[in-house]
Amino acid sequence: MQIAIMGAGAVGCYYGALLARAGHAVTLIGRAAHVEAIHQNGLVLETASGRETFSVAASTEVEALRGAELVLFCVKSNDTETAGAAMAVKLADSAVVLSLQNGVDNAERLAAIAGREVIPVVVYAAVAMAGPGHVRHHGRGELALGASTRSEPLARLFQAAGVQAAVADNVTGMLWAKLVINCAWNAVSAVTQMPYGALMAVEGVRDMVIALVRECQRVAQACGVTLPEDIERSTLMIADTMAGQRSSTAQDLARARPSEIEHLNGFIVRQAQAHGMATPINHTLLVLIRALTQGHPSSDISPA
Incomplete structure (x- = not known):
């Protein structure tokens, strides 16, 4: 083919x-x-x-x-x-x-x-x-x-x-589940330039990831999306299954390339606003990545 x-x-x-x-x-x-x-x-x-x-x-x-x-x-x-x-x-x-x-x-x-x-x-x-x-x-x-x-x-x-x-x-639910995992890890890995396993060893990161997942769960529910029951566990497991990996957002920042943050945490923030909800953790991570990428050139048909 x-x-x-x-x-x-x-x-x-x-x-x-x-x-x-x-x-x-x-x-x-x-x-x-x-x-x-x-x-x-x-x-x-x-x-x-x-x-x-x-x-x-x-x-x-x-x-x-x-x-x-x-x-x-x-x-x-x-x-x-x-x-x-x-x-x-x-x-x-x-x-x-x-x-x-x-x-x-x-x-x-x-x-x-x-x-x-x-x-x-x-x-x-x-x-x-x-x-x-x-x-x-x-x-x-x-x-x-x-x-x-x-x-x-x-x-x-x-x-x-x-x-x-x-x-x-239920590909929509699966896409949302992956979105939640990306929202939980991508920006944090990008800000710190650390891989997932090392991040989990930092005091407070586990609690922050859990809080962020629950924030995303509330938004998904408001949007009529059913997430897998084990979404919290599967998000935390990334620190084990992909311990040595830095996020794609971290790699984008390291190369001074535009990131997808507006379609990750930014998407959650916009959906929350549309439903009159606050998402302070997602919003904070979104703003931090915006600040770190300020002045990066725009991309043209850039690969994921």
């Missing part, structure tokens, strides 16, 4: 590498330094099992999407509308689009811009770029696809590539 990755950062490159290994024709669309490294050295995937290099197409131009049968849309939430509009005119009518993004409303926003169905996908993968054209896998890698007539065949496609993938009955 002809597969394009729009906004090929760590997430896009990881799944792009696995799909290329499975024999699919993969095209990565991303930043110039990334594309140049792939042209010179191939796409490098580093896992606990070792290091592999894949020959894939790569481009900085959206034009490279032409001919794609499947598109994995992996851009930052901030860039959904801009990238979606640029992509829409290049796609074949039969192309299938998956949103592998943080946040809960990207598929809906992208569908409105692109004028086509977009299937939301919840991503559970700890991956990071170790350098241009070099993605490092730290753990997990499962995908949960939203329900669609096309979802079951796509789940099987990922499964054949070695990815644990399934169609979810």
Whole structure:
């Protein structure tokens, strides 16, 4: 299958590498330094099992999407509308689009811009770029696809590539659950530039995470969203299962790039305000990240 990755950062490159290994024709669309490294050295995937290099197409131009049968849309939430509009005119009518993004409303926003169905996908993968054209896998890698007539065949496609993938009955609840986990950890990791395991060892962090989760639970309830009963436990477990990982927001700040904070804690704050609720912890973290990113350049089709 002809597969394009729009906004090929760590997430896009990881799944792009696995799909290329499975024999699919993969095209990565991303930043110039990334594309140049792939042209010179191939796409490098580093896992606990070792290091592999894949020959894939790569481009900085959206034009490279032409001919794609499947598109994995992996851009930052901030860039959904801009990238979606640029992509829409290049796609074949039969192309299938998956949103592998943080946040809960990207598929809906992208569908409105692109004028086509977009299937939301919840991503559970700890991956990071170790350098241009070099993605490092730290753990997990499962995908949960939203329900669609096309979802079951796509789940099987990922499964054949070695990815644990399934169609979810309640993808909205799963997206919200991941949002809560991101709200609990991303900003704190970014402000401190510390990984999750080290953060949990700091006195008071555990209590703060629990308070933040409960704050998000109240907002979710006001929005009519049912979160998993174990959301508090699963959020705390991140400190164990991803102990050595810094958040994507921490990595964005370290590289002086725009973060997705407005679509994480910022989303919770806006939803709370719409329901006449206060979310002081989320609001504090949002403001701190805004202050730390003040003056960062805006991005253009930046990878998640």
